[in-house]
Amino acid sequence: MLDLDDIWSAVRLTLELASVSTIVILVIATPVAWWLARSSARWKEVVATLVALPLVLPPTVLGFYLLIALGPGGPGGWIASLGGGRSLAFTFEGLVIGSTLYSMPFAVQPIRNAFEAFGDRPLEVAATLRAGPWDRFWSVALPLARPGLMTGAVLSFAHTVGEFGVVLMIGGNIPGETKVLSVAIYDYVETLDFTSAHILAGGMLLFSFLVIFSMTVLERRMRRIGR
Amino acid sequence: MLRRASFVFSTLVAFVLAAAAHAGEARVAVAANFTDAAKEIGQVFEAKTGHSVVFSFGSTGTLYTQISQDAPFDVFLAADQARPEKAEAEGYAVKGSRFTYATGKIVLFSMDAGLVKGEETLKAGRFNKIAIANPATAPYGAAAVETLKKLGVYDGLADRIVQGNNIAQTYQFVETRNAELGFVALSQVAAHDKGSRWLVPDDLYTTIAQDAVLLRKGAGNEAAKAFVAFLKGPEALEIKTKYGYGAGD
Numbered sequence: 001m002l003d004l005d006d007i008w009s010a011v012r013l014t015l016e017l018a019s020v021s022t023i024v025i026l027v028i029a030t031p032v033a034w035w036l037a038r039s040s041a042r043w044k045e046v047v048a049t050l051v052a053l054p055l056v057l058p059p060t061v062l063g064f065y066l067l068i069a070l071g072p073g074g075p076g077g078w079i080a081s082l083g084g085g086r087s088l089a090f091t092f093e094g095l096v097i098g099s100t101l102y103s104m105p106f107a108v109q110p111i112r113n114a115f116e117a118f119g120d121r122p123l124e125v126a127a128t129l130r131a132g133p134w135d136r137f138w139s140v141a142l143p144l145a146r147p148g149l150m151t152g153a154v155l156s157f158a159h160t161v162g163e164f165g166v167v168l169m170i171g172g173n174i175p176g177e178t179k180v181l182s183v184a185i186y187d188y189v190e191t192l193d194f195t196s197a198h199i200l201a202g203g204m205l206l207f208s209f210l211v212i213f214s215m216t217v218l219e220r221r222m223r224r225i226g227r
Numbered sequence: 228m229l230r231r232a233s234f235v236f237s238t239l240v241a242f243v244l245a246a247a248a249h250a251g252e253a254r255v256a257v258a259a260n261f262t263d264a265a266k267e268i269g270q271v272f273e274a275k276t277g278h279s280v281v282f283s284f285g286s287t288g289t290l291y292t293q294i295s296q297d298a299p300f301d302v303f304l305a306a307d308q309a310r311p312e313k314a315e316a317e318g319y320a321v322k323g324s325r326f327t328y329a330t331g332k333i334v335l336f337s338m339d340a341g342l343v344k345g346e347e348t349l350k351a352g353r354f355n356k357i358a359i360a361n362p363a364t365a366p367y368g369a370a371a372v373e374t375l376k377k378l379g380v381y382d383g384l385a386d387r388i389v390q391g392n393n394i395a396q397t398y399q400f401v402e403t404r405n406a407e408l409g410f411v412a413l414s415q416v417a418a419h420d421k422g423s424r425w426l427v428p429d430d431l432y433t434t435i436a437q438d439a440v441l442l443r444k445g446a447g448n449e450a451a452k453a454f455v456a457f458l459k460g461p462e463a464l465e466i467k468t469k470y471g472y473g474a475g476d
Contacts (some may be wrong), residue, residue, distance in 0.1 A: 171401065191288055
């Protein structure tokens with residue numbers, strides 16, 4: 001009954017998915033958050049709202065749209081056809097796209113807050129020292145926003161690990177490719193393999209506790225350094 | 228004012244209670260392959276008896292797990308015989324109430340009109356993804372795996388198989404063309420002539436005999452008992468035949 005390879009494969013895949021998604025999310029979320037924090041465009045809150053939508057939307061809504069968008073009739077199918085496939089559904093890449101959309105608000109929000117927190121002052125000072133816009137961003141803004149970036153990264157990673165509904169709808173349950181932890185747990189429960197379910201569920205419980213606990217500790221320490 | 232309100236309220240309560248005593252409600256857990264047939268049978272049943280019936284659809288394994296955890300179902304229509312048997316043995320179902328309400332068939336189906344020709348389609352393997360239902364929880368998925376193994380193509384295709392959580396999701400994968408083809412239930416394609424299909428010959432997989440049981444929660448429920456009786460009757464049979472099911476016992 002107990003198949004450790006199966007369990008390990010789900011764990012490894014989940015960590016891979018969460019790592020790749022977190023990197024993609026940070027690369028996209030940082031400039032978006034920067035723009036949201038600095039821009040005076042009146043419609044920027046519309047963009048902010050669009051990014052934040054997955055916080056409120058049921059995963060099934062996202063899963064439904066993704067299934068169509070990733071399929072042969074959507075842009076995902078077009079991208080897949082470049083690589084000889086016909087749909088991005090049921091692929092690791094498809095899950096990365098889904099997770100990126102789904103966990104994006106968890107990164108954009110704290111990073112934007114961090115950018116807004118230090119105000120205009122440090123950037124103005126840097127400008128008087130003849131630092132160009134890129135330089136100001138790289139050597140002043142990013143280091144100052146580090147706590148926000150850390151929080152965003154940890155939250156996106158953790159949220160991707162905990163993703164279930166979207167994966168269930170676009171994953172196709174392929175071992176080693178799309179059968180992530182949460183889906184594996186679901187499968188074990190459905191087949192009454194409670195031993196395996198307990199191992200994974202207990203692990204997740206511990207993992208989630210550690211994430212939130214270390215976040216709290218980290219934030220405290222950061223604040224103390226900040227003072 | 229207050230007294231009138233309480234009078235209205237108690238009258239309402241009395242009405243509701245009277246109605247409830249008269250026509251009952253049966254809560255039925257149904258294997259996903261039987262979705263369309265069950266809905267149609269339910270409509271006729273409600274019109275004829277005045278009872279109402281509420282369906283919950285899922286894979287047989289999913290539903291069984293829920294039943295084992297005390298889900299509020301009166302009747303269980305599975306897609307196999309093993310789970311209803313187990314429900315009887317474990318005491319979740321009324322002893323002796325089990326019967327085969329239908330026998331199902333699997334079909335290899337594609338939305339692409341020229342794709343599915345027969346077993347040679349599987350042997351040639353000119354496709355990216357083939358969808359089946361999760362064989363661990365859905366008997367139709369297990370039948371698909373059995374067929375693939377018997378044809379000797381399972382190992383070659385293993386990394387191209389995608390699994391739907393139940394046969395309904397499997398059909399959806401094929402219908403949205405995310406998978407070019409898949410093993411679905413005959414009942415899902417019996418009502419239309421879209422795409423291309425191959426009715427898998429009976430000798431390639433064990434017949435899918437689908438059993439029903441009256442669950443312990445439904446033992447005293449008139450509506451549930453009436454539904455079980457109706458399921459064995461001629462009107463239900465007509466609907467089952469229409470969706471491509473065999474008669475059962």
